Amino acid sequence: MIKWTKTDDLQYVKKINREKYKIAEARYAEDKYILCKGEVDITEFMLEDGTYDSQCKSIINSYYESVEYFKECYADEETQNQILAEMIFESTPYYDTKYKIVSEDDVEQSLFDFMAEEVSERYEIELKKYSQSDIRFVIYLSLIHISEPTRRTPISYAVFCLKKKKTINTRI
Secondary structure, three states: OOOOEEEEOOEEEEEOOOOEEEEEEEEEEOOEEEEEEEEEEHHHHEOOOOOEOHHHHHHHHHHOOOHHHHHHHOOOHHHHHHHHHHHHHHOOOHHHOEEEEEEOOOHHHHHHHHHHHHHHHHHHHHHOOOOHHHHHHHHOEEEEEEEOOOOOOOOOOEEEEEEEOOOOOOOO
């Protein structure tokens, strides 16, 4: 499973493949925030010869003094691609993304919820593939969470198991 990576205070990136990224961020607008999310495919900003098109160069130049300097700052192509995707997304007007407006008070939690909507939307689509009997079977399963809270390392592990619920048949 591909995870979201925090790249700025209120910005998260998820790498889909070498050239495609999903980005979610909160943009300040007076006394509220605009939560934006969308996909950036950097190949859409490249010429056939693999160089950046004029729009892409303009975006890079708005952040860095030149394309060459940008490439010097990030020698690794993977990092270049991610930073470029972030710059392209930040240059995209909010109304060209999937967005919603939230108050300043709950911006961080709202951003997490906004990113999580993608997951629930995907599972709703996945559930439509299954028959009614498959779904009824899933309902009879329960989730058991086993963790190790006494682990001294900062990494904690969790094991999730599915256990079929027992049904008690009573005869009258």
